Amino acid sequence: MATDTPLRPADSAALDENRSQSRPAPPASGWTPRLRRLIGIDEPLLAWVPEERARYTWYGALVVNTALLGALSMVLALSSFRSDLPLAAVVGVAVVWFWVVLALDSWLVSSTHGTTVRKWTLLVRFFLSVLLGLFIAEPILFQIFDKEIRQSIAVGNEQKVADYRGMLVSCNPTDGASTTDRRECARHQLKVAGSPAELARQIKSNGDRAKTLSTQVAGINKTLSARQSTEQRLCGPKYWIWRGGVRDVTITCERAREATSEYERNSKVKTYEKQLEGLVAQGQKLAARKDGAADDYQPLLQKAVDDKTRQRAADLDTDGILTRAAGLKEVAESDGFALFLTIVLHLLLLCLDAMPVLAKVLSGVTTYDTLLGARHRASRTLFAEELQVQHTCARMEHDVQRHRVEWDTTDRMRRLEQEHQRAQAERAAQERAELEARMGRIMRARGV
Template sequence: MTALDERASTEELPPVGRRVNPEPPPVDRPVRASLPNDVAIGALRPVMPQRGVPRLLRRVIGVNEDVLDWVPEERPRYTRLGLIVLNTGLLAAVSMHMALVSVLGHHWWLLFADLMWAVIIVTADSWLISSTHGAARTSLFRTYLPRLVLSLLLGAVIAEPLVLAVFHQSIDNEISEQRKAEVDVYEGTLKRCNPPSGEVLADPSCAGFLVVISERPQAVVDELARATTNRDALKVKVGEADARLAELERLARDECAGRVGPGLTAVPGEGPECIRNRDKADEFHRDSRLDQLHADLVTADRTVSELTAKVADASSRTEREISSAITAKVDEKRANLTERGLLDEFEALGSLSSKHFTVLMAHLLLALLLIALDCLPVLSKMMSASTEYDARLRRQLDVSGRLHDLQLRASEKRDSVDFELQELRFRQKLRTGIEEIGGEDRTAKARRRMEVDAQIDRLAATLEAARTTSPSN
């Protein structure tokens, strides 16, 4: 067979994947396609293609209708499987809507996000199901386990917003209680770290909880303490001087009165001892500057009284400022806690589950149920036995693979002829070129030899002419 004949024979092969119309059956044998779908099994196959919603549902999960037409009994199974995938997408859309509403509020444009999420989930489930068509049951673990894990992850993401919606009222109450307790703790810390006196505490736990006021009364308090200390010292000194002066004046009175006692002469009248004792009392009064001391004590008492009033006024003002600052911070904290998101709801649900065993069990059971519903497409495919559709699709895939191999080999043979001919042409051209170059080289060498011979002949003739003319001379 020539290369052209071989190419023509390979080009007549039908492309892979294209259905070849079978030869028309004899007139006396009806084909299944000409009969209604409710004809008893045993009639010829394939049946007529089905139209409408069931076909669209099966298309969602990637069913090959050409193969399914040979086993129409499997149509309800795969129609319901496609409906399960759509139900999962609807459940995902509801879950996404609830999650977005809890964060962004009610907006009509959230429907687009819900639709996009539903399409993503349906697409993922569609791939999970369609990728198992024709899979052998011997590869159950390898085929379905990765898909089941992916379905579990998707189910967990879809289920949680729905669980939050079910426990919505309890979660709202728990969040309110948690935030009230948080505000109370915050307010208590502010009051502990900011005493009404305005004293700055050195407690490390108070870092970040100190309020800002215009002026703290600590300087006035320190000044009052110093003034009180000076007044008390001066009062002691004045008391001692007054006691000494009183003692000297008593001794002078007793001496002048002639009383009997220690240090007294018992001689009445203004004698030398009487005068001396009076002079001693006057000298002490003068030297001790007792009048000035009393005046300084009055001034010190007045200063202490003024500073005490000033401290009381500063403390009252500081207490009001601190109270106002604490109230402002608490109000700001409370305002910051008005909004809530998914994390707050998750935390509240976790808190409820940790406090109440009933809530924990209800949470787990509901979450597992929703996750199971989300995994239902893969679970239903995994739990069902291998169908006749899977077997036929597997055989068709094998046949398609073999036909593709045959077509590749035919294409290889067809294309290799051209390359081999082209290679032969290149080799022939190479040999022709080599021969041409050899002939030109031989011609050039002959030409050079002829030129050399001619030159030699001319030189020989010249020499011969020279010899013949030489004797005559």
């Protein structure tokens, strides 16, 4: 009976098998590891906590979604502001921008793993995410409010054109009167030939010149008349003389005639008289033109105003980024609900763009972060110990080298001493042999 009684319930075996799941877990396959690799997840380390694989998989999906949203925003921006670009260029720029956003968000997320992440670093990363979100959100908002923005821009441009035309009409009266004394008319004055005021100024200028020239001609003629009177008086019969049996004028008369002719030539009175006749004729023509100038000037002025107005309307921007931003601002300011909707969409898009960092802030410290922090601490400890080992080994190696050098030095010194002693002994033997030879010669010389 005892052998037939189970030690524990039958269903507890499966429970124990689930509890005793192997660690680390088998490597994952498919596209999920690639998503986690984008945010810097270490798969062998995550295998120790396979329960968090799903969390980090969706974490990587958030990063990819943000990059896709950025690429879509860039396509919308280029399509709105540079409609002349070919499709290949738009796609190429969108792909590059996708990669830039993906790399930035991947760095922002991967740098938050671990338990040593400080709050201020998360704030800095969140600030960078908000800046990136603002750049991504604006083109999307432009597309959402495209109809309202275009209507606001059209109304604003019409008002600008109407105001510009009003200034042209105000600063260019139909009678052609000058408006140079008005500061606001400095950039709105038109140059239209044939205005009544311009003709009046020309008539006045022509009359002044004719009057001045007439006075000059009258003065010359007066002087010339006086000289001619003097000439007639000096050349009269009263002053004739007999010369060769014939009555003739005196040399004084000839000098008077020569002086009168020279003055008439030098004074250019004939030229001045012709110029005066031309000025008089021009004055008559200007006076005749002035009578019909009012009827001819108004159509020319109207045409010039119309041309300037059309040019102004053509120069106004309708698709520029600053113009559309100003249009979005006017749409938001014109209606309370539009302002509320704009703020809500801004916040929504900013949250979507900053979601990778927000997800890290909201999720807090995970088991993977704890393991990664432990690995970092272990790595620092191992590295410090490795440095100590390397330092100890290097110091021992230096001791061995120093000991080797000391023994080598001692051995070399011993050899040097032996060589020195041997050399001294050899020199002593040579000196002794030389002394003995010298003594032998001395002794032989003395006959000993």
